Amino acid sequence: MVIARRLVSRLTLPVLLLLPALVIIAGLVGYPLVRTVYLSFTDTGLGELIYGGSTWVGLENFKEVFADEHLRTSLINTVVFGTACVVGTMVLGFCVALLLNQRLRGNLFFGIAVLLPWAVPALAASAIWKWLFDARYGFVNWALVNVGFDGFQDYAWFADRESAYVAIFVTVVWQSFPFVALSLLAGLQTIPKETLQAAAVDGANAFQRFRLVTLPLLRPIVAVLVIFSTIWDFKIFDQVYVMAAGVPDRSADTAAVAAYREGFALSHYGLGSAVAVVLFLILLAFALIYVRLVGREGEFS
Amino acid sequence: MRWLLKRGWMYAAMVAVSAFALFPVYWVVITSLKPRSEIYTRTPDLWPSDPQWDQYPRVLGEGHVGRALLNSLIVASGTMVICLLVSAGAAYVLARYRVRITRILLILVLMTQMFPLVVLVIPLFVTMRKAGLLGTYWSLIITYLAFSVPLAIWVMRGFVLSIPEELEHAARIDGATRIGAMWRVVLPLAAPGLAVTAVLSFLEGWKEFLLALTFINDEDRKTVPLVLQSFVGRGDTDWGAVMATSVLYTLPVAIVFVLARKHLMTARTAGAVKG
Numbered sequence: 001m002v003i004a005r006r007l008v009s010r011l012t013l014p015v016l017l018l019l020p021a022l023v024i025i026a027g028l029v030g031y032p033l034v035r036t037v038y039l040s041f042t043d044t045g046l047g048e049l050i051y052g053g054s055t056w057v058g059l060e061n062f063k064e065v066f067a068d069e070h071l072r073t074s075l076i077n078t079v080v081f082g083t084a085c086v087v088g089t090m091v092l093g094f095c096v097a098l099l100l101n102q103r104l105r106g107n108l109f110f111g112i113a114v115l116l117p118w119a120v121p122a123l124a125a126s127a128i129w130k131w132l133f134d135a136r137y138g139f140v141n142w143a144l145v146n147v148g149f150d151g152f153q154d155y156a157w158f159a160d161r162e163s164a165y166v167a168i169f170v171t172v173v174w175q176s177f178p179f180v181a182l183s184l185l186a187g188l189q190t191i192p193k194e195t196l197q198a199a200a201v202d203g204a205n206a207f208q209r210f211r212l213v214t215l216p217l218l219r220p221i222v223a224v225l226v227i228f229s230t231i232w233d234f235k236i237f238d239q240v241y242v243m244a245a246g247v248p249d250r251s252a253d254t255a256a257v258a259a260y261r262e263g264f265a266l267s268h269y270g271l272g273s274a275v276a277v278v279l280f281l282i283l284l285a286f287a288l289i290y291v292r293l294v295g296r297e298g299e300f301s
Numbered sequence: 302m303r304w305l306l307k308r309g310w311m312y313a314a315m316v317a318v319s320a321f322a323l324f325p326v327y328w329v330v331i332t333s334l335k336p337r338s339e340i341y342t343r344t345p346d347l348w349p350s351d352p353q354w355d356q357y358p359r360v361l362g363e364g365h366v367g368r369a370l371l372n373s374l375i376v377a378s379g380t381m382v383i384c385l386l387v388s389a390g391a392a393y394v395l396a397r398y399r400v401r402i403t404r405i406l407l408i409l410v411l412m413t414q415m416f417p418l419v420v421l422v423i424p425l426f427v428t429m430r431k432a433g434l435l436g437t438y439w440s441l442i443i444t445y446l447a448f449s450v451p452l453a454i455w456v457m458r459g460f461v462l463s464i465p466e467e468l469e470h471a472a473r474i475d476g477a478t479r480i481g482a483m484w485r486v487v488l489p490l491a492a493p494g495l496a497v498t499a500v501l502s503f504l505e506g507w508k509e510f511l512l513a514l515t516f517i518n519d520e521d522r523k524t525v526p527l528v529l530q531s532f533v534g535r536g537d538t539d540w541g542a543v544m545a546t547s548v549l550y551t552l553p554v555a556i557v558f559v560l561a562r563k564h565l566m567t568a569r570t571a572g573a574v575k576g
Contacts, residue, residue, distance in 0.1 A: 020391070028447035118558065120554070273423060
């Protein structure tokens, strides 16, 4: 009895402190998630969404996701374009981190310059790059024509999928390489100088030192950054919604944009939910890998 | 000569990357200072011949930009305050109490950060509609907590872990209650962590676009991302106004980032990289 009461009083404070956060996560993440999964098995339109009464259609919506050309394309777009963004971000981020680690003169300025794009909100970045890639008055076309690529006179970047993706790719990499670079820099600075010096004494050249010492030591951070970038770039919405809006047939939509439009523009809430669920399952796989990686390094224990 | 060969290309690369990072920002600022005739030209100048500031009072006055900045400020501040109140205690518990459920909760918190918002938006829309909150600040503040609270818990937990538990034990031995020790010992030491978390949760609200797009129709309630989107979406985009708006929208964030870059990095690495 006494033990029970002491246990209760010991548990009161943590439970009270945790409760509001748990209610928010359960109510604003858990419940909507379950609800979307349910909707993805129904034929919910606008009327059913608001007044209820939708019918269960089993896996019909999921069949439709892979049968419908626009939706299937949006999933392929997500994987191909997302992977390109991850690779671009990681490569540029790695190069910048190695440069920053050289501690050249002007490093402080360089560090701040590199930080700045990270501070620009997605919507502002989309507007900025849409202006830079403007067909008639944009800086990019002007510069390309000036260095001799006359074909770029009035080149309409947002008139087809591939060139629109080039513009959006530049925007996404511009915004996300700073985080990768600064995280990798933090990792590089934890590598003891002695280790690298020892390798140099043993006769390893700069490239060998990088490949055999630096890279293996950075592997955990690189793995985590790749997973994070994949999750961010696969669920990309803002930049694509704004910049790819004018692409004919909406052929440049990614899964997140297609799911949103299927629901809110076309009132196919059931089908839109199914697209969202497919995207969610892809991301969940990456999230689980991440949790395993972090768990193994003992952060939780 | 050898030095030049060895170091020269590094400086060249550094200049190229800086140009890539900075030039768009520079171009936005000078576009916002150019008169119309210099914006809509095939041979843009790299420097405005006669910088003019009248774009700024114009967008703040005529357009909905002034109003939108105020809306964004209200929504982001509301999110920040509620988010801090809710997550500080939870972060403390998850840092100090090590039972099996802590691990499960941590994984839960971590996973919620990775959800694509588009998975949640349809049910959230229905809930907000039923609650009669569509189109209000509250619809945004409440739903923004869905992703700002998990992030805040994660970052703050990192800061609490860095405060030695012995300090609390010492306070307890001196007669403080657990809450007293939290209030007098942990809270002051966690102040930098609180500040960083405040900034991060404010930014979540300041930058969010998808939910605002879904919940807000009324011009008077639109946040800055919505106004920018409606500017850019039109055929005859007024680029001078868009650029001035982008500058006003980004400036506060950029200042915070440059001033607090060390702390933000620590927080982000605590939250993202180390786990």
